[in-house]
Amino acid sequence: MDRRPIGVFDSGVGGLTVFRALERALPHEPMIYLGDTARVPYGTRSAETVVRYALEAERFLGRHGIKLLVVACNTASSVALRPLTEAAEVPVLGVIQPGARRAVERTASGRIGVIGTRATIESGAYPAAIRALRPEAEVLSRACPLFVPLAEEGWTDNEIARGVARVYLQPFIDARVDTLVLGCTHYPLLSEVIAETMGPGTSLVDSAETVAAEARALLHGEPRLAAPESPGPIQHQFYVTDVPGPFQQVAERFLGRAIGRLERAEL
Amino acid sequence: MDRRPIGVFDSGVGGLTVFRALERALPHEPMIYLGDTARVPYGTRSAETVVRYALEAERFLGRHGIKLLVVACNTASSVALRPLTEAAEVPVLGVIQPGARRAVERTASGRIGVIGTRATIESGAYPAAIRALRPEAEVLSRACPLFVPLAEEGWTDNEIARGVARVYLQPFIDARVDTLVLGCTHYPLLSEVIAETMGPGTSLVDSAETVAAEARALLHGEPRLAAPESPGPIQHQFYVTDVPGPFQQVAERFLGRAIGRLERAEL
Numbered sequence: 001m002d003r004r005p006i007g008v009f010d011s012g013v014g015g016l017t018v019f020r021a022l023e024r025a026l027p028h029e030p031m032i033y034l035g036d037t038a039r040v041p042y043g044t045r046s047a048e049t050v051v052r053y054a055l056e057a058e059r060f061l062g063r064h065g066i067k068l069l070v071v072a073c074n075t076a077s078s079v080a081l082r083p084l085t086e087a088a089e090v091p092v093l094g095v096i097q098p099g100a101r102r103a104v105e106r107t108a109s110g111r112i113g114v115i116g117t118r119a120t121i122e123s124g125a126y127p128a129a130i131r132a133l134r135p136e137a138e139v140l141s142r143a144c145p146l147f148v149p150l151a152e153e154g155w156t157d158n159e160i161a162r163g164v165a166r167v168y169l170q171p172f173i174d175a176r177v178d179t180l181v182l183g184c185t186h187y188p189l190l191s192e193v194i195a196e197t198m199g200p201g202t203s204l205v206d207s208a209e210t211v212a213a214e215a216r217a218l219l220h221g222e223p224r225l226a227a228p229e230s231p232g233p234i235q236h237q238f239y240v241t242d243v244p245g246p247f248q249q250v251a252e253r254f255l256g257r258a259i260g261r262l263e264r265a266e267l
Numbered sequence: 268m269d270r271r272p273i274g275v276f277d278s279g280v281g282g283l284t285v286f287r288a289l290e291r292a293l294p295h296e297p298m299i300y301l302g303d304t305a306r307v308p309y310g311t312r313s314a315e316t317v318v319r320y321a322l323e324a325e326r327f328l329g330r331h332g333i334k335l336l337v338v339a340c341n342t343a344s345s346v347a348l349r350p351l352t353e354a355a356e357v358p359v360l361g362v363i364q365p366g367a368r369r370a371v372e373r374t375a376s377g378r379i380g381v382i383g384t385r386a387t388i389e390s391g392a393y394p395a396a397i398r399a400l401r402p403e404a405e406v407l408s409r410a411c412p413l414f415v416p417l418a419e420e421g422w423t424d425n426e427i428a429r430g431v432a433r434v435y436l437q438p439f440i441d442a443r444v445d446t447l448v449l450g451c452t453h454y455p456l457l458s459e460v461i462a463e464t465m466g467p468g469t470s471l472v473d474s475a476e477t478v479a480a481e482a483r484a485l486l487h488g489e490p491r492l493a494a495p496e497s498p499g500p501i502q503h504q505f506y507v508t509d510v511p512g513p514f515q516q517v518a519e520r521f522l523g524r525a526i527g528r529l530e531r532a533e534l
Contacts, residue, residue, distance in 0.1 A: 037312075038306075038312060038316050039305070039306050040311075044307075045304075045305060045509050046509050046510040046512070046513060048510055049305050049509050049510065145416055145419065145420055146413070146416050146417070146420060146422075146427075148416075149412055149413050149415075149416045150413070152412065153412055153413060155413075159430060160413075160427060160430045160431055160434065163426060163427045163430060164427055167427065242312050242313050242316045243313040243315055243316065245313070246313060
């Protein structure tokens with residue numbers, strides 16, 4: 001048994017959707033969450049800069065004695081997974097592989113769509129991961145930069161959200177994809193409007209759910225890594241790099257419940 | 268005469284609208300522009316973090332021997348002008364005072380609106396500056412977080428831009444303001460849709476124009492600070508903190524012409 005926490009790293013608070021999925025999948029595991037809110041978003045930055053920021057986050061979580069690092073951020077998973085895996089002394093899980101695997105399991109037609117930030121889409125990480133599993137898959141991908149600010153503004157169910165979704169998603173409708181990967185931690189907050197726009201013939205893949213299932217499989221596969229059953233509620237730790245105050249409210253929207261305490265991290 | 272450059276600092280490339288206005292107002296002055304693209308946007312961050320980033324930028328420009336620091340970023344001007352003024356060995360101009368002064372000159376009714384990023388609006392810097400000049404002014408202010416990504420996406424003249432503008436600007440129409448301060452370097456790119464939404468009775472104040480006029484007045488007021496007339500085209504310098512490549516295109520949209528060369532700055 002291993003009581004060390006799972007480290008969950010994201011560029012901001014969006015990764016709390018991954019944290020929540022992990023908490024449901026692994027209710028006995030203590031976790032330590034780090035959101036780089038002083039430098040969010042990563043999705044508009046160069047790969048080189050994202051790698052540098054991600055390695056600083058890994059060092060912070062490494063100092064806190066984690067046993068597994070989950071990279072919740074799609075952008076960091078897309079461009080920094082290899083350097084993170086080389087730097088970390090523990091297993092590292094990103095969201096790309098699990099999302100690609102789920103998409104390939106789900107699709108019937110082999111036509112898969114991927115939406116994400118500019119950096120995630122430009123990296124080509126999802127199409128590469130999907131084609132490695134199913135070489136004949138047709139993958140269409142597109143950056144949707146307005147989805148993140150819409151989700152943060154809480155405009156997830158109004159005419160503007162529907163209008164933006166129509167513009168971004170029309171090429172996927174035209175291409176008749178039957179599976180759409182939500183390749184950004186913010187997008188699950190817009191899943192209703194995305195599902196409505198795509199219509200009932202499209203299945204949405206939420207990378208938060210898929211990486212949580214992967215983490216569960218990993219810890220169940222190596223029982224010495226799993227935590228013992230906990231008699232009471234687990235005390236998780238939450239860190240952000242900007243001052244915590246203003247993020248509390250947004251964090252609670254992503255987490256779906258009150259957050260105990262957000263602390264400031266110096267990377 | 269003083270051949271040292273004017274330093275222009277912004278959180279990203281939006282400040283190039285200020286650079287452009289300065290170039291028109293002061294055609295003989297060499298300038299050095301610094302955009303903190305690795306950490307943009309500042310508008311969603313805490314005041315404490317913005318102050319830290321702004322002071323790092325000031326040190327960088329100070330090392331390059333500037334004679335005047337223009338803070339193009341409304342957020343940095345709102346929360347970091349005093350620490351910057353204390354740290355810098357040269358005069359520092361922010362965009363808040365010039366914008367407030369122009370708004371007070373323009374308004375007939377005394378009802379003034381201010382739009383900006385969350386950090387700028389929460390700082391209360393514009394209302395304070397306006398009321399210091401005209402205590403009886405009624406100032407209504409509101410953060411418009413979707414305007415920046417709309418401008419960066421280039422969606423400045425479509426139904427979505429008009430829909431977002433209607434939502435954000437309705438309170439200003441209801442309050443019958445006759446002057447609206449565009450308190451963010453990105454907003455001039457949306458000035459057509461903003462003007463159309465507000466109607467012909469509202470005058471827009473562009474802080475880029477006003478700070479350029481202020482810089483001109485300062486250099487004309489102290490002739491020993493002004494540069495000599497230049498026989499040929501001026502060589503300006505442009506720095507960003509993220510890798511320059513991806514920003515070239517956006518930078519040119521803000522600058523309105525080709526940019527010679529963007530270099531990487533290490534703060």
